[in-house]
Amino acid sequence: MLWLALVCAWLLAGATSTAAAQRTDPFLDAGGTVLIATPTLDGRVQGSYMGSVLSTYRQFIVDNAVPGWTVDQVSLAKISNVATARAMLASYFLDNPRFKAVVFVDEDISFPPGAIERLLRSGKDVVGVPCAKKHVSWANVKHAVESGWVQQGESWEPMAYEFALQPLQDGQRDLPNGWFYAHRTPDENGFLQISRLGTAMLMIRRHVIERMMEAYAHEVGYNGGQRPGEPPPVANLFMTYVEEPEGSPPGTRLHVPEDYAFCERWKRLGGTIWVDTKSHITHTGYYDFRGDHWFRKYERVPWVVRMPWADDPTDFGGKIEPDVADSIGQGKQEL
Numbered sequence: 043m044l045w046l047a048l049v050c051a052w053l054l055a056g057a058t059s060t061a062a063a064q065r066t067d068p069f070l071d072a073g074g075t076v077l078i079a080t081p082t083l084d085g086r087v088q089g090s091y092m093g094s095v096l097s098t099y100r101q102f103i104v105d106n107a108v109p110g111w112t113v114d115q116v117s118l119a120k121i122s123n124v125a126t127a128r129a130m131l132a133s134y135f136l137d138n139p140r141f142k143a144v145v146f147v148d149e150d151i152s153f154p155p156g157a158i159e160r161l162l163r164s165g166k167d168v169v170g171v172p173c174a175k176k177h178v179s180w181a182n183v184k185h186a187v188e189s190g191w192v193q194q195g196e197s198w199e200p201m202a203y204e205f206a207l208q209p210l211q212d213g214q215r216d217l218p219n220g221w222f223y224a225h226r227t228p229d230e231n232g233f234l235q236i237s238r239l240g241t242a243m244l245m246i247r248r249h250v251i252e253r254m255m256e257a258y259a260h261e262v263g264y265n266g267g268q269r270p271g272e273p274p275p276v277a278n279l280f281m282t283y284v285e286e287p288e289g290s291p292p293g294t295r296l297h298v299p300e301d302y303a304f305c306e307r308w309k310r311l312g313g314t315i316w317v318d319t320k321s322h323i324t325h326t327g328y329y330d331f332r333g334d335h336w337f338r339k340y341e342r343v344p345w346v347v348r349m350p351w352a353d354d355p356t357d358f359g360g361k362i363e364p365d366v367a368d369s370i371g372q373g374k375q376e377l
Contacts, residue, residue: 073110074142220352
């Protein structure tokens with residue numbers, strides 16, 4: 043009978059540890075509302091965006107996909123400065139205690155069911171999905187096909203786009219100044235730590251913005267010059283700025299856009315930025331720039347990053363293939 047008691051104890055311990063592993067996030071266990079926040083120029087959104095939002099409503103409210111959690115949506119129109127628009131949406135989020143996480147989603151972005159749920163369950167404070175930029179690089183496609191990085195029957199699209207993210211550097215390698223290999227090893231759930239991520243789809247937990255508002259109180263202002271207290275303070279955490287990047291030649295000055303500026307402010311407080319390698323979004327323009335299997339590009343291709351001031355690869359014997367190097371200078375201006 044002793045062996046039976048030992049087996050029962052072992053099974054009970056295994057079941058308990060499994061249950062504990064599945065519910066180790068106090069934030070998730072507490073429940074709340076996820077706010078989908080969308081800045082728009084004229085109040086209009088893409089039909090595909092609205093379809094994604096409605097599917098998310100069904101998933102959270104009808105199907106109860108995440109017990110204890112619901113979802114809401116707000117959009118803001120006629121604010122031409124996107125940094126100000128995001129700041130005002132963040133202030134609206136803070137002014138409503140029922141909102142526990144905000145996910146910024148642009149009006150031309152659509153996403154599959156389950157994308158927001160994955161971000162919510164990730165256990166990460168700041169996490170999102172990368173957006174394909176509205177440009178097709180046929181040179182990248184040609185090089186990827188010739189190199190065997192696109193297999194028969196697979197889509198060429200992951201190789202054709204650059205995505206709005208900046209990776210972490212993967213140690214010190216033998217590359218010239220301005221070039222580096224990117225860290226590309228996700229955790230066991232498919233989330234990869236990176237340096238900066240665009241806000242086309244970015245989830246931020248409440249305590250992050252609260253902490254940043256306290257730390258950057260000197261940057262908190264009032265929209266339109268109204269008197270203090272009327273309206274509520276604007277969370278100016280997305281204000282752009284000019285930086286002199288580490289390792290750049292003296293005098294190099296780059297404009298940091300609002301999404302990357304937010305990431306940098308959070309990292310200064312010890313925070314981290316994460317991206318979901320298993321989810322994708324679609325960026326709608328004159329064409330649907332689909333991010334399906336976006337991480338396939340970085341799994342198969344040597345992920346080499348070129349800073350805006352980097353030397354031309356031909357200057358050092360073509361050690362780096364220029365067609366497969368991502369430039370993070372996109373969206374920045376050298377001043």
